[in-house]
Amino acid sequence: MGTSRSIFAFALFLTLPIGARGRDDPAAKKPTTLEKVTVLRLPHTSGLVPVYYSAGFEARALKYQKTLIACQHWYDKQVGKHVDFTLAVLNKADWEKSTDDAYPMPSSYSTPPPIVILPARFEDFPDSADFTDNVELLVENISCHELGHIYASKLGMESEDAFLAELYANLFMVSFVRNRRPDMLSFLQGPSAKLPPERYTSMEDLQYLVGDVGMINYGWFQFQIYRLADLLLKDKALPKLLSELKSTFHDPTQRPFRYVAAQLETMRPGLAKEMGPLWQPTTLPDTQAQSCRDAPGSGKDSDLVVVNTSLKSVKVTSGKDAPVAIASNSWYTFSGHSGAFVRTDTGVCFIFGNEPSVARIPAK
Numbered sequence: 001m002g003t004s005r006s007i008f009a010f011a012l013f014l015t016l017p018i019g020a021r022g023r024d025d026p027a028a029k030k031p032t033t034l035e036k037v038t039v040l041r042l043p044h045t046s047g048l049v050p051v052y053y054s055a056g057f058e059a060r061a062l063k064y065q066k067t068l069i070a071c072q073h074w075y076d077k078q079v080g081k082h083v084d085f086t087l088a089v090l091n092k093a094d095w096e097k098s099t100d101d102a103y104p105m106p107s108s109y110s111t112p113p114p115i116v117i118l119p120a121r122f123e124d125f126p127d128s129a130d131f132t133d134n135v136e137l138l139v140e141n142i143s144c145h146e147l148g149h150i151y152a153s154k155l156g157m158e159s160e161d162a163f164l165a166e167l168y169a170n171l172f173m174v175s176f177v178r179n180r181r182p183d184m185l186s187f188l189q190g191p192s193a194k195l196p197p198e199r200y201t202s203m204e205d206l207q208y209l210v211g212d213v214g215m216i217n218y219g220w221f222q223f224q225i226y227r228l229a230d231l232l233l234k235d236k237a238l239p240k241l242l243s244e245l246k247s248t249f250h251d252p253t254q255r256p257f258r259y260v261a262a263q264l265e266t267m268r269p270g271l272a273k274e275m276g277p278l279w280q281p282t283t284l285p286d287t288q289a290q291s292c293r294d295a296p297g298s299g300k301d302s303d304l305v306v307v308n309t310s311l312k313s314v315k316v317t318s319g320k321d322a323p324v325a326i327a328s329n330s331w332y333t334f335s336g337h338s339g340a341f342v343r344t345d346t347g348v349c350f351i352f353g354n355e356p357s358v359a360r361i362p363a364k
């Protein structure tokens with residue numbers, strides 16, 4: 001599902017022209033995820049979608065492979081493009097040798113050669129039994145979401161906005177389920193009622209924090225986006241919806257959630273009402289400007305979201321990192337430690353709290 005905020009760096013990497021990855025470029029020698037999987041010498045099966053799997057998981061691997069071939073066929077037909085990719089179904093040990101993504105969060109890489117990575121045991125996902133009583137069916141479902149990311153990338157729909165990126169992947173998956181897999185329809189109704197109330201409940205929270213909302217809360221958000229994707233697809237076929245979204249959200253600057261929500265509302269009037277609390281403003285508390293020095297704090301990992309509501313771009317520096325330019329009407333999430341501060345080029349500072357918070361640069 002992709003929980004890492006490293007998508008920023010990832011997107012940057014994608015913009016490198018092919019020629020830049022020359023023979024003398026050390027970056028060219030970095031093994032791809034597929035290469036890391038193949039050196040493990042795992043059992044594997046060829047076919048329309050080659051699959052590598054950890055010992056003991058052949059049956060699951062073949063089941064997921066079969067589903068992915070069906071998704072691929074559906075996506076090809078919808079968008080008129082074909083992407084070859086590989087599937088890896090990995091236990092924790094093999095996973096950790098192949099990717100930095102946290103086990104057992106399903107994952108995918110769109111950069112050639114594309115690959116979908118699924119956990120051999122979704123039972124290892126925290127509270128997995130509260131998400132579903134059929135883990136294999138859910139992983140089949142998520143595999144189509146992961147392939148959705150790869151097809152979205154093929155269409156030039158990579159987004160640095162995590163909420164939009166997840167929506168695009170889910171539109172592919174929901175279109176497949178609605179047309180080919182009635183046994184998965186129950187997943188489109190939202191998160192299971194067995195899950196406890198979650199800390200983060202606004203889509204704006206997800207946009208700011210991505211995987212830092214925690215694995216269970218992240219899974220809960222995914223089911224909410226399934227529901228959203230299903231609503232959007234009620235009025236329009238997948239290809240038309242994708243092309244509308246592509247032209248609506250072509251601006252690479254990350255916009256605040258209320259702007260994204262307003263655009264979606266024009267595409268499906270009444271959406272805000274249907275999404276309810278998910279469409280409410282962020283539940284993250286505001287933090288006020290303070291003096292520019294470290295404050296007492298626990299030192300634990302935390303996030304500070306800087307929202308620039310002023311008319312000018314603002315440069316913000318966290319610790320020894322290079323300054324980040326935050327455009328007008330945009331935002332950026334800094335990761336740091338409770339008690340540390342960020343400094344704006346207007347001479348104002350904000351401190352990382354014990355919990356994630358929002359620093360607002362006023363309109364003036």
Ligand SMILES: [Zn+2]
Nearest residue numbers: 001002166169
């Ligand atoms: Zn995803």
